[in-house]
Structure formats: structure tokens, C-alpha cells
Amino acid sequence: MSEALKPVVLDHPLVRHKLTRLRDRDTSTAGFRRLTRELSLLLAYEATRNLTTCPKTVHVQSGLMEGEELDGKKLCFVSILRAGNGLLDGMLDLVPSARVGHIGLRRDHETLEVSEYYFNMPGDVPGRTCIVLDPMLATGHSAAAAITRVKAAGAQNPVFACLLAAPEGIRYMAELHPDVQVVTCAVDDRLDENGYIVPGLGDAGDRLFGTR
Template sequence: MSQALPPIVLDHPLVRHKLTRLRDRNTSTAGFRRLTRELSLLLAYEATRNLSLAPRHIEAPSGSMEGEELDGKKLCFVSILRAGNGLLDGMLDLVPSARVGHIGLRRDHETLEVSEYYFNMPSDIPGRTCIVLDPMLATGHSAAAALTRVKAAGATNPIFACLLAVPEGIAHMAELHPDVQIVTCSIDSHLDEHGYIVPGLGDAGDRLFGTR
């Protein structure tokens, strides 16, 4: 088996500041949504760092020049429902022309096993850079299942972007998808006995949608 890619952790003062506010249990639903959107934009900036470029000749106000533009098909952001949708807005702010796919997964809280209930992707996935989105990489079961489906749909070299990860989830991903680059804002300590990240930020879906 090939060696897994090491996770990329955003080490920037703005990311650390916003993530601290996001973790605060007293942050309102509106504040949580806003901070998630802002952090997702920063995540998108890092996750798209290695996109390929093609030359383009343009006429600038003071003369002609050789510029650059993105090469190939447009990006595809793939949201793992429902919490992954919280990362979409910021990503689309940065790349408004990107396609969007959705994967619905349920996790059994006793066995931690994952089952799929929804899958909807653009028809022309092959050739697109797919960035799979979920706020947290906990056990890694949902992320791994989503990436398996995205690869089966034709995606090559997908990227996984999340706000938080833990060593357990990273190890699971390394075992099943060593070729997938993980981009995250923080690697937290561990999972508790219920499979939740410590210190984490609570249930991201509940905090995003006000259902806690």
C-alpha cells in the first residue's frame, strides 16, 4: 500500500481566531453559520492551491500580457449531508462556477457503521477536481464511504476538506484512501466513547441549523 499523504493543517492567525469563536458553546446559531462560512472560504483557498493553470493572452488597460487561468473542467464540491452544506457557501463564494454534488449518509450511533440514503452528482465527474466537504473527520467512516462513492463515479485525486480532524479518523482514511489529501483547520486530541471529537465543537449540523 502506498504511503498516505500527510494532512494539511491551516496554521494562520485568522483561522485560529475564528475556530476558537466557533468552538465556544455560547456562540449563537447565526454566529456559528457566519464563522463556518468564513472558515470554509479559507479552507477552499488552501484546498485549491495546486489547481493547474493554462496561459491566456489578454489586453490589460496599459498593454497586452500573458496571464493565467484555471485549466480543465470546473471544480466540483461534494457535500456530505447535512452538515457539509455549512461549508458550501464559503467555498462557492470563492469558486462560484463550481459544480455541486451531494451524498447522504447515516451513521449508526451504536456500531458507527455508515449507510447511504442519497447520492446526486454532476454527470461529468471524470476530469473534475472534487473536494469532499464535512465539518468533522471523526471516526472517518462517513468520509471514507463518501470518497469511495466519488471515486466510483469517476473522480480522480479527490480532496477532503474539514474544520476538525482527529488521529483516529486520519488513520482510517490513510488505510482506505491513502491518496486523498486531507485539508483541515485543526487536528484535535481524540474521540470520546460516543465517537465525538474532543475538544471538538459539538454537533456541527445541530449548531448550523439550530436543532440542538
Template structure:
């Protein structure tokens, strides 16, 4: 009988800039434009941590003064995979930092009665199996949508995945650790828990609605 894979502990960012911007993001008075801007800024900070383990290789370059050996990313570039629709708010900022990355999209919605994830769209790069992938979604609530998305990404042959979210609930972290213990979670905070409707408390509301001004 094989040993059970131990889950990778979630990485919770505690940088002062993250704490400050997340507090502003949570506020009900923050406008749609402000919410988008703060999400974009936080995505840059989260991307820095999510890409910490990327492999580099030496390369000889010429500075204005002399030749030297620097480092550049090794192998194929990253793939960012956005869980629609709210994941696009994080995706945009990460592409600012790594514009050469490929992009995939997975469309899932949560059944409000069963809280299960239902797929309506998926498009990934043809060579996604050869790339490290960062899957993005602002909220890790029950974890069902995230786990379903990771199921599909792994079915496409991807071996190394990091999941990035603005906020997580303990229930979502536990579910993702159970279903995908090999996936590292990077988040700005793990909140108190879920309410009876499956929303993160204290949370920041519905990230998609706040990003796109639909409520």
C-alpha cells in the same frame, strides 16, 4: 507484490485568522448565526489551501493600459461534493469563492450503535469523472462516513480528490489514510481524540445542530 501507497500527510492550517475564527467557532456561547458565519469564513480560507494544486494555463488579456499574459484555470471546473447535511455549511462559503464549480451531494448518517455510515442519497454531476473534486464535511471523527463517501466518489470515476473538514480526530485521519491514502486532508485542527460516543474532544459539538439550530 506491489508497494503500499503511502498516505498524503494531512494539511493543518495554522494561519492566525484560522486559529482565531476556529476558537470562536468552538465556544458554546456562539449563536447559530455566528456559527454559520464563522463556518462560511473558515471555508473560504480552507478552499484557498485545498485548491493550491489546481493547474493553470496562460491567457492573453487586455488591461486598461496594454496587453499581457495572465493565468487562468485549465480544463473543466471543480466539483464540490457535500456530505449532507452539515457539509452544506462549508459548501456555501466555497461557492462564494468559486461560483462556477459544479456541486454534488452525498447523504450519509452514522449508525450510533455500529458507528458505520449508511447512505440515503447521492447525486453527482454526470461528468464528475472529468473533474477534480473537493469533498467537504465539518467533522472527521471515526472517518467511516468520509471513507464511505470517498468510496462512492471514486466509484463514479473521480481520480483526484481533496477532503476538507473543520476538525479532525487522530482516529479519523488514520482511518481515512488507510482506506484512501491518495486523498489529501485539509483541516483547521486535529484534536485530542474521540470519546465513547464517537464525538471529537474537545471539538465544537454537533456541527449540523449548531449550523441549523436543531438542538
């Protein structure tokens, strides 16, 4: 097995500021959604860093110049339902032409194992860079299962983007998918006995959709 890629952690004052506000249990549902969208936009910049470009000649006021544009069929964002949809909006703000896939996974709260209940991907996945989205990389079971399915659909070099990651989840992902780059806003201390990230930010899905 090849050496696992090290996670990319966004080290920026705006990220730290917005993430602190996001963690605050007194932040409203509307505020949580807005902050998640803003952070996902910042995540998108880093998650798309390795996209390839090709030359593009354009007309400017002084004549012609050669610039660059994205090469190939570009991107596919893959949301792990339901909380992944909170990151999706910000990503699409940055790349509105991207295709979108969805993966529905359930986690057993006792065994922490996951099972799939929904899978829908664009037909041209092999020609696109897939960025898999979920706010949390906790145990890593859901993320790794989603990556496995995306690879089976033809994705060559998927990326996993999340707001928070736990060391346990990073290790699990590295064991199963050492070739996958994890991009996150922060790596927290640990998981608690229920598999939640500490200090974390609570249940991201409940806070996004007001079901807490």
C-alpha cells in the same frame, strides 16, 4: 499500498481565532453559520492549491499581457449531508462556477457504521477536481465512504476538507484512501466513547441549523 499523504493543517492566526469562536458553546446559530462560512473560504484556498492553470492573454491598459486561468473543467464540491452544506456556501463564494454534488449518509450511533440514503453527482465528474466537504473527520467512516463513492463516479484525485479532524479519523482515511489529501483547520486530541471529537465543537449540523 502507497504511503499516505499527511494532512494539511491551516496554521494561520485568523483560522485559530475563528475556530476558537466556533468552538464556544455560547456562539449563536447565526454566529456559527457565519464563522463556518468564513473558515470554509480559508479552507478553499488550501484545498485548491494544486489546481492546474494554462496561459491566458488579456487586454490591459498598457496593451496585452499573458496571465493564467484554471485549466479544464475545474471544480466540483461534494457536500456530505447535512452538515457539509455549511462549508459549501463559503466554497461557492470563492468559486461560484463550480459544480455541486451531494451524498447523504447516516451513522449508527451504536456501531458507528454508515449507510447511504442519497447520492447525486454531476455527469462530468471525471473531468473535475472533487473536494468533499464535511465539518468533522471523526471516526472517518463517513468521509471514507463518501470518497469511495466519489471515486466510483470517476473522480481521480479527490480532496477532503473539514473544520476539525481526530487522529483516529486521519488514520482510518489513510488506511482506506492513502492518496486523498485531507485539509483541516485543526487536529484535535481524540474521540470520546460515542465517537465525537474531543475537545471538538459539538454537533456541527445541530449548531448550523439550530436543532441542538
